[in-house]
Amino acid sequence: MKPFPSWSLLLSTYNWPEALEVTVNSVFAQSKLPGEIIICDDGSAASTQEVIDRLRKVANVPVIHVWQPDEGFQLSRIRNKGLAAASGAYILQIDGDIILHKHFVRDHLIQATRGHFYSGNRFYLSPALSKEILDLRTTSVPVVPAFSKNVIRQLRIPALQKLFARYYHWEKEYQFILGCNMGFWREDIFRINGYDEAFEGWGSEDTEMAFRLINQGVKLNFIRFGAIQYHLHHKSANKENSERNYAIACKSRENKSTWCQLGVDQYVLKDETKYLTAANSKLPFFGD
Numbered sequence: 540m541k542p543f544p545s546w547s548l549l550l551s552t553y554n555w556p557e558a559l560e561v562t563v564n565s566v567f568a569q570s571k572l573p574g575e576i577i578i579c580d581d582g583s584a585a586s587t588q589e590v591i592d593r594l595r596k597v598a599n600v601p602v603i604h605v606w607q608p609d610e611g612f613q614l615s616r617i618r619n620k621g622l623a624a625a626s627g628a629y630i631l632q633i634d635g636d637i638i639l640h641k642h643f644v645r646d647h648l649i650q651a652t653r654g655h656f657y658s659g660n661r662f663y664l665s666p667a668l669s670k671e672i673l674d675l676r677t678t679s680v681p682v683v684p685a686f687s688k689n690v691i692r693q694l695r696i697p698a699l700q701k702l703f704a705r706y707y708h709w710e711k712e713y714q715f716i717l718g719c720n721m722g723f724w725r726e727d728i729f730r731i732n733g734y735d736e737a738f739e740g741w742g743s744e745d746t747e748m749a750f751r752l753i754n755q756g757v758k759l760n761f762i763r764f765g766a767i768q769y770h771l772h773h774k775s776a777n778k779e780n781s782e783r784n785y786a787i788a789c790k791s792r793e794n795k796s797t798w799c800q801l802g803v804d805q806y807v808l809k810d811e812t813k814y815l816t817a818a819n820s821k822l823p824f825f826g827d
Contacts, residue, residue: 546630546644547630548576548632549577549632550563550576550578550634551634552635553581553635556590557673558635559578559590561672561676561678562634562636562638563578565643567597573600573627575600578603580607591604605624607620614738615734622725622734625725627725629651629725630728631647632722637661637769638769638771639769646762646765648722650762651722651724657760657761658720658760659717659720659762660763661770663772668681668772669773672771680693697764703762716745727755731752732802732803735800735802741777741781742784743781744784
């Protein structure tokens with residue numbers, strides 16, 4: 540793999556320390572480690588801090604905990620704070636309720652190209668298998684043979700990744716993106732001011748952010764047969780704000796918006812965006 544600029548991994552969590560521990564351990568097991576892990580914590584209790592303290596003792600990369608008080612579902616806000624804390628030129632974004640395939644990071648970095656951002660695969664685990672994984676605290680996920688549309692998402696075929704990433708891209712019929720499995724350049728996300736904190740409650744904050752990136756001229760491509768994550772089963776979130784949030788996202792698309800008022804600029808120096816654009820080529824590189 541060719542040398543690559545520094546990168547950070549953002550991981551969102553809320554009051555599920557058992558899943559967080561499994562997720563972070565799957566990051567530690569990556570064939571290509573991120574430069575740092577930023578845990579974006581939307582108000583978890585002390586039990587999550589205890590898990591993070593334990594993980595830090597065995598960590599092979601820096602683990603940074605960004606916490607905010609629990610004021611309801613405020614994912615956009617905590618992700619912005621995580622973005623402000625991240626130092627990498629490239630950002631990988633996941634949630635704390637998944638297990639990463641051991642080549643997840645490598646697959647994302649191989650595809651990463653200027654002027655593009657990427658979304659990978661999510662394979663849904665059954666309730667029984669999810670419970671077994673959490674009980675054992677394992678990061679090993681067996682191949683699930685049952686036939687379904689979901690099954691193909693667990694297949695890693697490197698020879699097909701670049702082909703699909705090139706030709707499988709955002710079109711008008713796509714209505715959402717996996718915010719739990721994204722890769723983008725930090726300077727691109729700062730240029731649109733990160734996530735819009737007008738979003739409260741579950742849904743569409745990642746889709747709206749993607750619309751602004753696309754409106755800015757950054758192309759969205761999908762990684763297939765790679766960048767795989769296994770989603771631990773859990774009860775669905777409260778979706779009472781989902782229609783309102785999706786309407787906000789659609790408005791950004793229709794208005795060709797490239798900026799949000801309540802964004803990441805609240806948490807960084809005023810000249811940070813200018814610095815990122817001008818100095819990006821001077822950032823340190825990490826090879827094999």
